[in-house]
Amino acid sequence: MIRKFSLQALLWFVALMQLFPLIWLINYSFLKSGDFFGKRILQWPSQPEWINYVNAFTYGSVPKFLLNSFFITMASVLLAALLSLMLSYAISRMKWRLSGVTMAFIMLGMIIPIHATLLPNFILFNELNMIDNPFSLIFPYIAFSLPISVLILTGFLQTLPRSIEESAVMDGCSVYGVIFRIIMPMTKPAIATVCIMNFISWWNEFIMANTFLTSEKFKTLPFSIMKFAGQYSSNYGAQFAVMTMIALPTVIIYLLFTEQMSRGITAGAVKG
Numbered sequence: 001m002i003r004k005f006s007l008q009a010l011l012w013f014v015a016l017m018q019l020f021p022l023i024w025l026i027n028y029s030f031l032k033s034g035d036f037f038g039k040r041i042l043q044w045p046s047q048p049e050w051i052n053y054v055n056a057f058t059y060g061s062v063p064k065f066l067l068n069s070f071f072i073t074m075a076s077v078l079l080a081a082l083l084s085l086m087l088s089y090a091i092s093r094m095k096w097r098l099s100g101v102t103m104a105f106i107m108l109g110m111i112i113p114i115h116a117t118l119l120p121n122f123i124l125f126n127e128l129n130m131i132d133n134p135f136s137l138i139f140p141y142i143a144f145s146l147p148i149s150v151l152i153l154t155g156f157l158q159t160l161p162r163s164i165e166e167s168a169v170m171d172g173c174s175v176y177g178v179i180f181r182i183i184m185p186m187t188k189p190a191i192a193t194v195c196i197m198n199f200i201s202w203w204n205e206f207i208m209a210n211t212f213l214t215s216e217k218f219k220t221l222p223f224s225i226m227k228f229a230g231q232y233s234s235n236y237g238a239q240f241a242v243m244t245m246i247a248l249p250t251v252i253i254y255l256l257f258t259e260q261m262s263r264g265i266t267a268g269a270v271k272g
Contacts, residue, residue, distance in 0.1 A: 025247065029053070029240035052237035053245075060224035060242055061216070069203065069221040072134050076141035077198045081191050083142065084149035089179050091150070092157040093165070103154070109147035114140060115207055122211060136212040137220075141202045149194040156190035157183070196257050200250050221246050 024041070030048040056062050087106070091099050117140065125136045160183075168182050184191070206222040213219050224242045228235035 022247065022251065025240060025244055029237065029244045031237055031240075049237055052235075052241040055228070055235065055238040056224060056241040056245065060227045060238060061219075062221070062224050062242065062245060064216075065219055065221045065224050066245075068134070068218055072137050072141075072220060073199060073202050075134075076138050076145065076202055077195050079138070080142045080145035080149055080198055081195050084146055084153055084194060085184065085187065085191065086179060087146070088150050088153035088157055089183055092154045093162070103150070106147055106150055109144060110151075112144075114144045118208065118211055121208075125212060131212055132214045132218060133212075134218050137205075137208055140208060141198075141205075145194075145198045145201070148197065152194055153187060153190050156187055160186055192257065196253060199253060203250055204246050 027042050027044065029052055030045050031043060032049055091103050121140055125131055130136045165178050165182055168178050173181065204222055209220045209222065225239050228238040228242070
């Protein structure tokens with residue numbers, strides 16, 4: 001009994017520590033900029049400063065930057081899911097000499113940080129006149145989404161029986177018909193997991209976006225924070241309001257689909 005109570009208390013403590021940064025973020029988004037410097041970690045305001053969120057929407061260009069972030073992130077997520085599905089099918093189902101080498105080469109991408117490619121990508125996109133273009137972000141995001149996506153989908157495909165595909169081929173179904181009419185519906189849990197993981201990874205990415213995007217037309221949501229950073233002073237309340245809005249979609253998606261992610265990741269762990 002004591003051991004069970006101690007374990008539960010420990011788990012509650014760990015959960016609280018994990019949630020504390022989010023609570024702290026929301027708390028500070030309702031403070032005045034002058035209230036940030038105090039002795040207490042959490043300072044609950046007597047009257048919430050909703051003006052911080054108003055300023056974020058008006059002066060921070062949140063609606064426009066939000067649409068840009070949504071377009072770039074969703075384009076990257078959907079294209080990465082499509083390419084990884086076809087690539088996983090080719091590696092796990094088709095027999096060709098370099099399939100194992102190709103899989104190993106793709107897995108090497110998991111050990112390379114995306115920001116290690118910042119300079120070569122900048123040189124390449126500059127030569128192609130693609131600086132300040134949404135595709136200068138979409139292409140790297142897709143490339144660095146493929147390794148983990150292919151790993152998950154390949155493991156999931158290995159658990160599926162081949163007899164369904166063989167029957168479809170005997171009925172005259174083409175390769176693309178097998179992939180999109182047979183395989184895709186059967187791999188929905190793994191595809192959903194891949195999409196959620198990639199969305200969380202790229203939704204608030206800033207370093208690549210700050211390097212390749214220069215005009216207001218294509219900037220993403222994290223740039224709204226910089227709108228309130230001055231040389232001598234900053235509107236911290238508005239900055240925390242923007243950061244709260246940036247974090248909110250990923251938190252909601254994670255809470256809604258955490259069980260789906262767990263099933264999708266572990267589905268390919270056991271073959272048979």
